[in-house]
Amino acid sequence: MNDLLFTPGPVAVPQPVLDELAKPIIHHRTKAFQAIFADLNRQLQQLFGTTGPVLSIAGSGTTSYEAAQLCLATPGSTVLSIAGGKFGERWQDIYDVYAPHLNLTNIKINHDWGTPAPLDEIKAALDEHDNVSAIAVVHSETSTATATDIQAIAELTRNHPTALLIVDGITSVGAFPCPMDDWGIDCLVTGSQKAMMLPPGLGYVGLGPRALARLDAIDHDLPAYNLDLRKWVKAHAKDDVPFTPPVSLIRAQHVALKLILEGEGQLAGQHQRTQSLAAATRAALQAADLKLISSSPSDSVTGAYYPDGITDAARASIRDAFGAHLAGGQDGRGAKWKGQIFRISHMGDVDPPKTRTALDAILQTFKSPQHDTALAAFDNGFSEPA
Amino acid sequence: MNDLLFTPGPVAVPQPVLDELAKPIIHHRTKAFQAIFADLNRQLQQLFGTTGPVLSIAGSGTTSYEAAQLCLATPGSTVLSIAGGKFGERWQDIYDVYAPHLNLTNIKINHDWGTPAPLDEIKAALDEHDNVSAIAVVHSETSTATATDIQAIAELTRNHPTALLIVDGITSVGAFPCPMDDWGIDCLVTGSQKAMMLPPGLGYVGLGPRALARLDAIDHDLPAYNLDLRKWVKAHAKDDVPFTPPVSLIRAQHVALKLILEGEGQLAGQHQRTQSLAAATRAALQAADLKLISSSPSDSVTGAYYPDGITDAARASIRDAFGAHLAGGQDGRGAKWKGQIFRISHMGDVDPPKTRTALDAILQTFKSPQHDTALAAFDNGFSEPA
Numbered sequence: 001m002n003d004l005l006f007t008p009g010p011v012a013v014p015q016p017v018l019d020e021l022a023k024p025i026i027h028h029r030t031k032a033f034q035a036i037f038a039d040l041n042r043q044l045q046q047l048f049g050t051t052g053p054v055l056s057i058a059g060s061g062t063t064s065y066e067a068a069q070l071c072l073a074t075p076g077s078t079v080l081s082i083a084g085g086k087f088g089e090r091w092q093d094i095y096d097v098y099a100p101h102l103n104l105t106n107i108k109i110n111h112d113w114g115t116p117a118p119l120d121e122i123k124a125a126l127d128e129h130d131n132v133s134a135i136a137v138v139h140s141e142t143s144t145a146t147a148t149d150i151q152a153i154a155e156l157t158r159n160h161p162t163a164l165l166i167v168d169g170i171t172s173v174g175a176f177p178c179p180m181d182d183w184g185i186d187c188l189v190t191g192s193q194k195a196m197m198l199p200p201g202l203g204y205v206g207l208g209p210r211a212l213a214r215l216d217a218i219d220h221d222l223p224a225y226n227l228d229l230r231k232w233v234k235a236h237a238k239d240d241v242p243f244t245p246p247v248s249l250i251r252a253q254h255v256a257l258k259l260i261l262e263g264e265g266q267l268a269g270q271h272q273r274t275q276s277l278a279a280a281t282r283a284a285l286q287a288a289d290l291k292l293i294s295s296s297p298s299d300s301v302t303g304a305y306y307p308d309g310i311t312d313a314a315r316a317s318i319r320d321a322f323g324a325h326l327a328g329g330q331d332g333r334g335a336k337w338k339g340q341i342f343r344i345s346h347m348g349d350v351d352p353p354k355t356r357t358a359l360d361a362i363l364q365t366f367k368s369p370q371h372d373t374a375l376a377a378f379d380n381g382f383s384e385p386a
Numbered sequence: 387m388n389d390l391l392f393t394p395g396p397v398a399v400p401q402p403v404l405d406e407l408a409k410p411i412i413h414h415r416t417k418a419f420q421a422i423f424a425d426l427n428r429q430l431q432q433l434f435g436t437t438g439p440v441l442s443i444a445g446s447g448t449t450s451y452e453a454a455q456l457c458l459a460t461p462g463s464t465v466l467s468i469a470g471g472k473f474g475e476r477w478q479d480i481y482d483v484y485a486p487h488l489n490l491t492n493i494k495i496n497h498d499w500g501t502p503a504p505l506d507e508i509k510a511a512l513d514e515h516d517n518v519s520a521i522a523v524v525h526s527e528t529s530t531a532t533a534t535d536i537q538a539i540a541e542l543t544r545n546h547p548t549a550l551l552i553v554d555g556i557t558s559v560g561a562f563p564c565p566m567d568d569w570g571i572d573c574l575v576t577g578s579q580k581a582m583m584l585p586p587g588l589g590y591v592g593l594g595p596r597a598l599a600r601l602d603a604i605d606h607d608l609p610a611y612n613l614d615l616r617k618w619v620k621a622h623a624k625d626d627v628p629f630t631p632p633v634s635l636i637r638a639q640h641v642a643l644k645l646i647l648e649g650e651g652q653l654a655g656q657h658q659r660t661q662s663l664a665a666a667t668r669a670a671l672q673a674a675d676l677k678l679i680s681s682s683p684s685d686s687v688t689g690a691y692y693p694d695g696i697t698d699a700a701r702a703s704i705r706d707a708f709g710a711h712l713a714g715g716q717d718g719r720g721a722k723w724k725g726q727i728f729r730i731s732h733m734g735d736v737d738p739p740k741t742r743t744a745l746d747a748i749l750q751t752f753k754s755p756q757h758d759t760a761l762a763a764f765d766n767g768f769s770e771p772a
Contacts, residue, residue, distance in 0.1 A: 002410040010411045010633055021634060022408035024388040025396045025585055027711055058587055059444045060629040063612045093611065100607040101487050193630060199411055201444055201587045201632030221486040223609035225479065226449045243446040244579060246587030247396055248407060249632075325413055 003325040004350075006358050008142045008171055008301040010193040010200050011348025013252075014259060017197060020252040028247050036254050038239040043257040047267065048188055048206040049179030055205040055232040056253070058246050061170045061191025062090065064203025067227035068166050068187045069094050069136060072211055075102045075220045077133035077162070080125050084111040085141035086332040087168060095136070101223050113335040116148040116296040123156050132163040133214075139172040143330045145303035145343055146294040147172070154184040164211055170194055173204075174260060175274045175300035175347055186211040192249060195274070195300060195347040197256040201249045205229065275299045277346045277355055280381025284359050287377035288370040293341050303329075303343040307366050311339045314365050322361035352382060389711040390736075392744050394528045394557055394687040396579040396586050397734025399638075400645060403583060406638040414633050422640050424625040429643040433653065434574055434592040435565030441591040441618040442639070444632050447556045447577025448476065450589025453613035454552050454573045455480050455522060458597055461488045461606045463519035463548070466511055470497040471527035472718040473554060481522070487609050499721040502534040502682040509542050518549040519600075525558040529716045531689035531729055532680040533558070540570040550597055556580055559590075560646060561660045561686035561733055572597040578635060581660070581686060581733040583642040587635045591615065661685045663732045663741055666767025670745050673763035674756040679727050689715075689729040693752050697725045700751050708747035738768060 005012040026033050037056075044054035057064050069091060073079055081092040095106040107125055111118050117137055126132060135157060139150050150167055157165040164186040172178045173188065174195030180188050186208045193200035207215070207229070215230050222228055231242040260270045278299040282292060285304045293303035306314065312328050319325050326344050329337030344358060359378055363371040391398040412419050423442075430440035443450050455477065459465055467478040481492040493511055497504050503523055512518060521543060525536050536553055543551040550572040558564045559574065560581030566574050572594045579586035593601070593615070601616050608614055617628040646656050664685040668678060671690045679689035692700065698714050705711050712730055715723030730744060745764055749757040 003412070003416075005411060005413060007413050009630060010413060013411050018408040018410065022404045024404065025391060025399050025579075026389070027391060027393050027396060028586075030389075030711075058446055059449065059612065060631075062629050063445065066611050097607070097611045097614075098609060101609045191630075193411075199632060199634040200414075200630045201635060221483070223484060223487045225452050225483045226445065228483075243448050244395060244577075244586045245446075246585060246632075246635075248585040249587060325416075 003319060003323050004354055004358065005325050005348065006344045006350065007325055007327045008194065008343060008345040008347065009191065011197065011345060012350060013197055013199060014256065014349045016259065017252045017256045020255045021248050023251065025247060028245055033247060034239055036251055040250060040254045040257065041236070041239055043254065043261055044204060046261055047174060047257065050181045050206050050208060052180070052207045052209065052212065053233055053236045055229065055236055056241065056245065056250060057203045057205060057232065058201065059203055060200060061189065061203045063227070064191065064205050065091060065168055065189045066094050067224070067229055068189055068205055069134070070098055070224055070227060071222065071229040072134050072164050072166060072187060072214050073098065073102050073104055074133035074162070077131050078105040078107055078129045080107050080109060080122065080132055080135040082109045082117045082122065082135070082137045084115055084117060084144060084146065084334065085113055085138065086143035086330045087141055087170070088138045089332050089334065091136040091168065110334055113144045113337070114146055114294045116146060117153065119149065119152055119156065122153060126156055126160045126163060130161060132160060134164045134166055136166050136168070138168040139178055140175070140298040140300050142171045142301060143332065143337070144294055145298050145301045146296050147298040148296070150178060150185065151183045158184050164214060171298065171300040171347065174270065176271050180206050180208060192253060196253065197259065197348050198249060198253050201246055202253060207233065274346050276382055277350070277352060278302055280352070280378045281344060281346065281355060281359065283381040284374040284378035288363055288368045288374035300347050301343050301345045303341050305341050310366060315342050318361045318365050322357070324358040324361045326358065389705060389709050390740055390744065391711050391734065392730045392736065393711055393713045394580065394729060394731040394733065395577065397583065397731060398736060399583055399585060400642065400735045402645065403638045403642045406641045407634050409637065411633060414631055419633060420625055422637055426636060426640045426643065427622070427625055429640065429647055430590060432647055433560060433643065436567045436592050436594060438566070438593045438595065438598065439619055439622045441593070441615065441622055442627065442631065442636060443589045443591060443618065444587065445589050446586060447575065447589045449613070450577065450591050451477060451554055451575045452480050453610070453615055454575055454591055455520070456484055456610055456613060457608065457615040458520050458550050458552060458573060458600050459484065459488050459490055460519035460548070463517050464491040464493055464515045466493050466495060466508065466518055466521040468495045468503045468508065468521070468523045470499055470501055470503060470530060470532065470720060471524065472529035472716045473527055473556070474524045475718045475720065477522040477554065496720055499530045499723070500532055500680045502532055503539065505535070505538055505542065508539060512542055512546045512549060516547060518546060520550045520552055522552045522554070524554040525564055526561070526684040526686050528557045528687060529718065529723070530680055531684050531687045532682050533684040534682070536564060536571065537569045544570050550600060557684065557686040557733065560656065562657050566592050566594060578639060582639065583645065583734050584635060584639050587632055588639060593619065660732050662768055663736070663738060664688055666738070666764045667730060667732065667741060667745065669767040670760045670764035674749055674754045674760035686733050687729050687731045689727050691727050696752060701728050704747045704751050708743070710744040710747045712744065
């Protein structure tokens with residue numbers, strides 16, 4: 001039996017998407033592939049809420065975010081990198097890697113794990129430094145199941161003469177709203193194995209007009225070949241890619257986005273279902289007296305501390321006994337959460353009955369005295385019955 | 387109907403490999419995935435002929451080759467880049483990109499398209515420069531269907547105090563012999579969508595002891611995060627990867643390599659079949675008075691000039707009428723072969739009957755007076771009847 005995946009990436013992939021992966025390979029320089037890719041590009045624009053290009057880049061979400069950080073940083077400038085979890089810390093590390101090559105000053109704003117990015121500190125840093133070329137911030141910090149108010153940060157950024165806002169939307173895009181153009185996000189990145197409902201292997205980079213202008217104006221030696229976004233933007237204008245693309249994943253992404261964009265309630269329906277599932281899950285865990293790890297919970301993943309005396313072994317036994325694969329905690333500079341927490345994803349091929357099964361397994365394993373109350377809280381958490 | 391792919395990447399993928407892609411996603415941090423990945427690592431070592439690690443990196447073959455070039459270049463050194471085709475030219479471009487950041491002198495040796503890399507010029511360059519840190523060379527230049535004597539270049543390199551040999555094996559590994567350790571290759575790179583019989587999306591980097599020592603000794607700021615091979619080597623020692631891997635492609639690669647390594651005659655059998663198919667194809671084209679594009683033909687792909695007055699339109703009509711998808715020519719700095727040539731791949735899910743069908747289609751379309759003679763030459767080109 002295959003495990004039900006409740007990990008926040010990779011996620012369970014719907015069967016029609018898996019089936020597409022098994023189709024014979026088509027060549028990428030054919031009208032058949034180009035028609036699919038052109039349509040995928042339109043789907044991605046709809047998903048990202050932008051009229052700008054959304055690039056599809058082979059690799060992990062990290063590859064794509066690195067490309068954005070690297071290509072949008074102005075040499076000699078200041079960059080702001082905001083971290084309250086493992087992924088924000090990764091983007092800080094990436095600026096550190098390129099700082100000596102691009103003469104960057106990397107100002108790191110660190111906030112407590114489980115809290116959203118601090119608007120006041122970001123505003124102060126933007127006010128203090130007029131040479132900020134980019135700010136890297138996480139919309140949904142997967143390691144802490146925490147959402148940050150990107151719209152507010154975008155407003156701050158718009159008051160700065162040069163700062164481009166680069167948003168890690170890896171566990172937000174497709175799960176809850178992050179409209180690039182409406183909010184004024186300059187660059188939005190996600191990965192395939194999250195709310196995009198695909199296996200890992202593709203990343204996406206959406207670029208707004210200011211980001212495109214920044215790329216156009218590059219007159220320095222960029223230390224990148226494959227990740228030089230100018231190549232990708234140029235090819236994208238012809239619905240093409242500069243290097244052989246993962247044709248199977250591209251075709252499957254086209255099918256997965258059809259499920260999202262043409263499913264019940266379309267994109268708003270998908271957001272509503274994710275939000276509803278997250279809210280009901282939080283209600284259940286809280287009814288069971290489990291403490292959430294976040295003061296600003298993300299709707300794509302929910303995290304809670306283990307009850308006293310229980311560690312990752314409990315999570316393993318849930319997997320073995322119930323086939324529900326939950327995620328554990330991760331260690332970073334700001335916190336050590338391995339063995340301390342569990343996380344349950346609301347992305348991919350999950351639904352209320354499956355999530356209820358996972359919660360039932362958790363509550364049984366933790367021998368929760370509130371087992372029945374918690375499941376009732378889950379059931380009542382939906383406007384429509386689960 | 388799906389086209390029969392005779393393009394030198396992506397290639398047709400065998401059905402059992404496609405079927406594996408359609409299986410439910412498993413998480414990469416599980417014993418089930420780690421067992422597959424560990425076994426894949428052993429398969430890759432067998433395929434590469436090395437006791438060193440062979441890294442599996444999400445992206446295109448270009449991504450992996452770029453990582454090797456970038457990470458193995460010593461700052462302030464000279465690098466040699468050899469090109470007689472589009473891909474060799476790409477590796478020259480990549481060194482140009484990093485030259486200002488690593489203070490590299492990029493010595494480019496260009497040879498005529500369709501000829502192998504010139505040993506005498508390479509020897510002279512290695513003799514002249516004692517500070518060469520790496521030499522980039524293509525084993526099978528896909529754009530010109532040309533093989534180069536890598537064993538001889540490896541011998542030259544071994545007489546140099548510091549030069550590491552980085553081989554583009556993108557259309558050789560799995561198709562014909564390129565034993566890393568026996569020949570003394572320091573770094574061997576390939577991509578998934580060629581003789582590895584997978585869709586595009588993965589690249590592979592094999593590292594010998596000198597390359598590993600070079601990585602260990604890095605004490606400069608490397609302008610790379612995702613492509614910093616030190617991360618990948620460290621994770622590989624635990625049969626792990628530093629970033630979420632394309633789990634579906636990894637599992638399918640495991641199945642594809644089983645087909646190759648455990649098929650009839652094992653790896654040697656696969657090489658023999660590819661060689662035999664290539665030899666018979668060349669015999670057929672020559673019997674039809676078509677001129678081969680290479681003086682040193684590769685066994686993974688065969689190329690010939692179009693007969694007078696025929697261009698890419700003929701290739702398109704072959705595809706439309708016969709469902710056989712051949713490749714055309716590519717343009718580069720050294721030659722402009724678009725519209726001049728066609729190429730037929732011997733990699734992936736092809737066999738003598740399928741290739742015979744493609745040749746039949748070509749000969750019919752070109753109205754070859756030697757149609758029957760050429761097909762007889764193909765049939766006679768096998769020790770066993772096709």
